[in-house]
Amino acid sequence: MLETLKNLDLTPFILSFKLAGITTLILFFISLPFAWYLSQSKSKFKPFLEALTALPIVLPPSFLGFYILIVFVEIDLNFSFTGLVVASCFYSLPFMVQPLQGGFEGLNKNMLEASYIAGKSKMQTLFHVALPNIRPALLTALIITFSHTVGEFGVILMIGGSIPGETKVASIAIYEMVDMMDYGKAHIYSAIMLGISFVVLLLVYVFNHSQKRVGGLK
Known part of the structure; x- marks a missing residue:
């Protein structure tokens, strides 16, 4: 196990990040x-744009x-x-x-109206006005997008294949290890991915709960 850890290739993780x-x-x-725009729009095309944006989910x-x-x-x-990068932008949008x-x-509409009245x-x-007051949502968007991109597999495999140092990200490396029945390295890579994902999500929830407590004290 120690020898495996010593010889562990971290390049796929670096590429993923x-x-x-x-x-x-x-x-x-x-x-x-x-x-x-979507949050402020009352256009009849808004549901169409929302549905189009959500398609990758x-x-x-x-x-x-494929397309x-x-x-x-x-x-x-x-x-x-x-x-x-381009494919990931479509998939994680x-x-x-x-x-x-x-x-x-979720912002107070009166606050926005006051900003407009002020010129x-x-x-x-x-x-x-708006951006500084949605910090929990902003952090969630950044972290979830980052984490989702790190864990991509299907789109990455079809678009990039597995070129070492170029397109062989962590998810592809795990797939190849399982395919070669190298379960030892696959366990280690998977454990690293699991640990990173859990810590990232934990930080998001801790921050959001702290913001709610601060908001409740005001």
Whole structure:
């Protein structure tokens, strides 16, 4: 066991965290104005946009991966880290948008109206009033998006395959170890993933509960 730990290749984890970090950053800047629009919109097309955004939650990863694969053939993004980032942005989009939208919809409307009356634009209200007041939702969106991207498998396998140092992330490495019946390393990799996921979720819940207690004392 000690020898296995000593020779453990951490490159797949580094790639997983790199992919998750870049995807989360991109999705934050894309989703923030979009979630704000959805939370404030009364358009009849709002349910359509919400359903379209939520599709990756219910679609099988293989279905989504197949069509992304076809599109990527035309622009030469298959089997590359860049391709993984773009595919991950599609697959993880709802995990960023929905918590942000929920946070914005839960804001006190009088506070937003007061901002508009004070002469602030919608973007100023978003960044200076709304965003600072949805910290629990913001943290949830960031952490869940990051964690979900780290754990991706189906889309990653179809788009990136398993190129060491390029597309072989932790989930793919575990799959290959099981396929080769190397259960020892598979257990270690899985334990690391489980530990990271649990700690991340624990931090989210602890922070959210602390924010609720602080809010209740005000």
